[in-house]
Amino acid sequence: MWATVAALYVVLFPYHPGLRSPNELCRLWQTRALVEDGTLEINRALRDYGPVGDLSVMDGRYYPSKAPLLSFAAVPVYAALRAVGGGHRYAVPEVPLVFFSRLFLTVLPTLGLLWLVRRFLQAFLSPAVADGVTVTYALGSLAFSYSLLFMSHQTTAVLLFAGFYALWRLSRGEWRERGYAVAGACAGATVAAEYTGGLGVLGLVLYAVLTVLGTPEPWASRLKKLGRATGLAVLGALPLIVALGLYHQATFGHPLETGYKHLNDAAYQPWHLGGFLGIRTPDPRAFTLSFFSPLRGLFTLSPFLLLALPGLVLLKRQGKTSPEARALFWMSAATLAGYTYFTSSFTYDSWGWTTGPRHLTGLVPFLLLPAGLVLERLRGAGRPVLSGIAAMLCAASVLVTGLATFVNYIPDDVSTPVLALARPLLMDGYHPPNLLAFLGLPTALAGAVLFAALAAVAAYVFGTLGQDTAGRALRPAAWAAGLATLAVLAGAQAAFTRNDRADQNAVRFLESVWLQPPGRSATPFWPRAGS
Structure with a gap:
């Protein structure tokens, strides 16, 4: 299961150059400026590589408005890519710059964090609950979403x-x-x-x-x-x-x-x-x-x-x-x-x-032990109904946050992230951009692999956390309670999904900028100079 989690982190690449993601690119433009010009200001980078948002201006000089650590941390990544690309000013296209900056500075550190989280939880919880909570954190929380963004x-x-x-x-x-x-x-x-x-x-x-x-x-x-x-x-x-x-x-x-x-x-x-x-x-x-918005509430x-x-x-x-x-x-x-x-x-x-x-992303790891204590208590108390409900809350988190992260750019005026956005995109053939498609796998097949992996992890979480302390198979009462919980959560999302013009416009807009669109030429991972 850990290999599946790591693969989803590494293979997924929700990014669309047409969105000009301001929070990410303003940092990377400063990285370019540091390497190519030896300056903190990004005026020339804006001229050479295009405008971005999230900027501050001081005496006519532009800088990212963000705290600077990631801009500086990406310098060795960019310098290495620049050397591989030929060492000239335009050697590194945008897509590989974003991919490798995420990989080395947000994805791999989070995979290391999962190891620390698991070791910490194992000091207080049984191995099964510690593993289940760690996996839920990995794919069912903001950790997944923001590891796949250079923020x-x-x-x-x-x-x-x-x-x-x-x-x-x-x-x-x-x-x-x-x-x-x-x-x-x-x-x-x-x-x-x-x-x-x-x-x-x-x-x-x-x-x-x-x-x-x-x-x-x-x-x-x-x-x-x-x-x-x-x-x-x-x-x-x-x-x-x-x-x-x-x-x-x-x-x-x-x-x-x-x-x-x-x-x-x-x-x-x-x-x-x-x-x-x-x-x-x-x-x-x-x-x-x-905490409770149907679009982006934490809970x-x-x-x-x-x-x-x-x-x-x-x-x-x-x-x-x-x-x-x-x-x-x-x-x-x-x-x-x-x-x-x-x-x-x-x-x-x-x-x-x-x-x-x-x-609130920084808060989430500190809620894992308390959540795990409840799961542990329910497993040891012989309460299959409550165990089934709690286990399904974890599995549903993997499904909801995972599917939202497959899109990961959620417009403000959409009603719900899964039913109003991810579902219609999928039905139209717009699968999450990923490394498998860049390597030549058809986008539909690559997308099916990713969805199957996410569903497998959710099933693992439910099956692991819904068992009793003896590790016996889930009781019928736990299954019934879990499925009823899933139905309630899905019904609540359906009730808030409007499918109105705002939802439809958001879907159409994302389809217009999708990195790996069905039936059309996708943006190459590393286009040759002049292409």
Whole structure:
């Protein structure tokens, strides 16, 4: 099953050059500028390679409006591709640049993250539940969607969890104290990748303080250890934070001034005014749509995350007798509260053409243990009906988020991502762009392979998590409850699917820019010069 998950990550390539994906290309244009011109500004790259969005402007010089880590991280990838392509200015076409930048900087790091997640979960859950939850996270959450986009959201999740993993191993005495420098470096890189990643960093700080001060040592020893840990963490974070400040100074004139204060498109400026970087007081509409919108609500796309809510209660109960569980509970609860406040206080309409509430991507890994605790409790309690419901929530997450990710550019005015967008595209023969088709496999056959792989993973998740602790085959009651849950979820999506003009126009537009359209010449992976 792990090979199937990895294959889906590597083979899928939802990208359409005609969309001019601004969040991705503005970063890669800066990568081009760094390699070809040795500059941070992208003025020449815009002239040579075409206009893109998500820009900031300062004294006539254009920069990405995003935090800069990914732009710099892609430099060695681009330099290597440029050498392979002949070493000249136009040596690297757009499609291979996007593909390999995603592969090395968002896809492979997430596959590494899955290994860390699985190791962490296995310390608290049975192997079957740990594997099932990890696979569900891999294909049934925002991790899948944003690993397949050259954006910073999944990078933030990877860095946050890597920092947490270091702190967790330190709290168990399994790493030496210098591991705090690793956690600090991950925290600094998080902020350099995505400014709002600082919300997750605060959760890590809380966890570190609780684990250091929660030991049975004398208070003097605890405070001394906390001081050493703080110093090492700051030492690890400092190079990246200083580099980020120098970048802001060079581009926007002040170490603490980001590109969001100098947006090129005045229509987007109000989203980032007021409060802190546009974060104001909570808005019920933003909260409701971020979590429950039929188009991109977090719990709509990944209903298995609903299990994390009662799971936090279980974790808190464990914390009465376990300092480790207590620290995990407060970190998870604080991280959830912080991200909830953010998504409820920021302009919901700013999410853009994306799968789900993208800025919540960093939160998701910290909800996995609570969700897993519920699944574990149900398996051990001999409750086949509840086990079937919970297991189907996981399997449905794989199907819904997986199918949405096959498209992965979701217009704002579509009613639902699967029934209103993915289904009609598939029925019209528009299969998800993928590496198999680039290698010569017919697009319909390649698409069928991908859909079959996704369905196989969903079946594995349901079969694994719906069993009891003895590993016996699913009981009829579990099957019935699971199928009923799937029917309810599908019915809810059908009820919100309008199939109106907005839905139809979105489908037609995506078909007009599709990378590998049926019956027409697809964009070559690496076109020859002049083609």
